[in-house]
Every structure is written in structure tokens, then in C-alpha cells.
Amino acid sequence: MRKRTVYPILPWLTLLLGLPAMLTAQPLFDVHLHYNAREAEHLSTEAIIAILDQHRVKRAVVIGQPAELANKLYRQAPDRIVPFLGVYRDLRDKMAWPLDETLPARVATALEQGHWRGIGELHIFAHHRNRPVFHQLLKLAAQHELVVMIHGDAAVIDTIYQVSPDLKVIWAHAGAYPYPSLLNDYLTRYPSLYIDLSMRDARIAPGGQLQEDWYDLIMKHPERILLGMDTFSLTRWQGYGELVAITRQWLAQLPEDIASKLALSNAQGLFDHQGN
Numbered sequence: 455m456r457k458r459t460v461y462p463i464l465p466w467l468t469l470l471l472g473l474p475a476m477l478t479a480q481p482l483f484d485v486h487l488h489y490n491a492r493e494a495e496h497l498s499t500e501a502i503i504a505i506l507d508q509h510r511v512k513r514a515v516v517i518g519q520p521a522e523l524a525n526k527l528y529r530q531a532p533d534r535i536v537p538f539l540g541v542y543r544d545l546r547d548k549m550a551w552p553l554d555e556t557l558p559a560r561v562a563t564a565l566e567q568g569h570w571r572g573i574g575e576l577h578i579f580a581h582h583r584n585r586p587v588f589h590q591l592l593k594l595a596a597q598h599e600l601v602v603m604i605h606g607d608a609a610v611i612d613t614i615y616q617v618s619p620d621l622k623v624i625w626a627h628a629g630a631y632p633y634p635s636l637l638n639d640y641l642t643r644y645p646s647l648y649i650d651l652s653m654r655d656a657r658i659a660p661g662g663q664l665q666e667d668w669y670d671l672i673m674k675h676p677e678r679i680l681l682g683m684d685t686f687s688l689t690r691w692q693g694y695g696e697l698v699a700i701t702r703q704w705l706a707q708l709p710e711d712i713a714s715k716l717a718l719s720n721a722q723g724l725f726d727h728q729g730n
């Protein structure tokens with residue numbers, strides 16, 4: 455009698471029942487979500503959590519505009535949501551905040567009143583890097599042991615580490631000029647700097663193929679690289695599954711242990727040290 459072949463049952467069941475492969479996909483920590491008032495009109499906090507569930511996003515950094523929206527989402531899922539204090543009241547603030555001398559006091563008050571694990575995303579470029587308002591926010595972040603998310607250029611990163619040498623910083627989108635050789639210099643120079651790769655899939659893996667220079671960068675700094683989907687619009691929330699799939703596709707081209715650092719454990723390590 456021929457020996458009966460035993461097939462592992464779960465993949466077959468998944469196939470038969472048409473369950474999404476996502477159910478068995480690697481859990482993610484998305485460090486770059488926005489939840490803004492105009493999106494909240496269409497997507498309740500429950501709907502956001504359902505999207506994260508559907509795509510196996512175990513934890514997520516959320517930035518609200520107004521800031522309170524991130525805390526609202528945090529209250530809905532406190533083990534999952536890591537709320538960052540967004541400092542923009544409207545679109546004008548996005549460019550003008552470094553000139554707003556009332557901002558540090560407002561941020562100090564907000565930090566006393568809400569549950570915050572970081573400040574940002576702060577959009578700031580070289581010409582504003584020595585504005586006192588910016589330096590005061592950096593000092594507040596250091597006092598409260600918060601992570602700061604920066605959308606800006608390399609000169610801003612140098613200034614941050616002059617002002618606050620140990621600050622934990624997420625450099626969003628791998629910086630304004632995301633060249634692996636430049637990123638390698640910065641990650642080497644500043645041990646508490648992290649980069650998130652949101653919005654950079656087309657450079658990292660054009661046509662889905664992970665590029666060699668990015669592969670080398672990731673292998674050189676496997677502990678300092680994070681993932682994010684940057685849901686700055688309703689369209690990006692609605693296409694969240696596709697964004698995750700694009701990222702997972704190049705992530706799968708890395709050694710498994712490195713992929714799981716980027717997907718989850720690097721960000722866990724970054725936030726769990728805060729102990730709150």
C-alpha cells in the first residue's frame with residue numbers, strides 16, 4: 455500500500471475557504487498613521503481599529519489633527535495605539551509653527567493633560583532649524599522622554615543632536631533626500647536616530663524588487679528602520695490594504711529575522727522603554 459501523504463491542513467483550509475492570506479501574515483507596527491478631522495468624518499475610531507485588525511497591524515503610532523483625535527483612538531485601543539501629540543491646529547500651522555512663540559506653552563500644557571508618547575510629525579527645514587520654538591519643543595520632548603517625529607532635511611537632524619544629544623527621533627520617509635549612503639552616515643553618526651520608510655516604496659523596491667543599496671542599508675542598520683503607511687488622506691486610508699501589501703512584498707525579500715525587526719520589534723523596543 456502506498457504511504458498516504460499528509461498535507462499541512464492550515465494552508466489548504468485557507469485556500470479552500472478563501473480566507474485572506476493576511477490572516478497568517480506577519481504582524482506589523484505601523485509608526486506613521488494620521489487620523490485627521492476630515493478623515494474622522496468618514497471613518498469612526500471603530501472603523502480605524504477594524505482596518506488595523508484586517509491587515510494584522512498589531513500596534514500603530516497615530517498623529518491627530520486636532521491632536522485629541524489620536525487620544526480618542528488611544529482610548530478605543532490602549533494596548534495598540536501609540537498617540538503622538540500633533541501640534542498643528544490647521545494647515546497654516548504646518549508651515550508657520552516654528553514662528554509661533556505661543557506654541558511651547560501650549561505643548562507643555564497638552565503634555566500635562568493628555569497621554570502622549572511622542573511629538574510630531576513636525577515639518578521643518580534647514581532655514582527654521584535654529585528657531586527658538588523648535589529648540590524649546592526638543593527640550594520638552596527630552597524632559598518627558600518622548601520620541602520626536604521629524605519631516606525634514608539632514609541639517610535639521612544635525613541641529614537636533616546639537617540641542618539634545620540623546621533624543622529619540624523618527625526621521626519620517628527616510629528624510630527629505632532619501633539616499634541610502636546619506637542615511638547610512640546619519641544612522642552611524644546618531645545612535646538614537648530611527649528612520650521610517652513610509653512613502654518610499656517606489657525607491658526602495660521599484661516594480662516590487664528590493665534594490666541592492668536599500669538592502670545593504672537595512673542589513674547595516676537592522677535595528678533602526680521602521681515601517682509606516684502615512685495615511686494623510688482618506689484615499690490612503692481607503693487603500694490601506696494595498697499600501698500594506700506593497701510593503702510586505704519587499705519585506706519578504708529580506709531574511710526573516712530582519713524583516714520581523716522592521717515589521718514589529720524595532721518599534722516595540724523604541725516605545726516599550728518608555729514604560730507607560
Ligand SMILES: [Zn+2]
Pocket residue numbers: 486488575626684686
Ligand atoms: Zn505624515
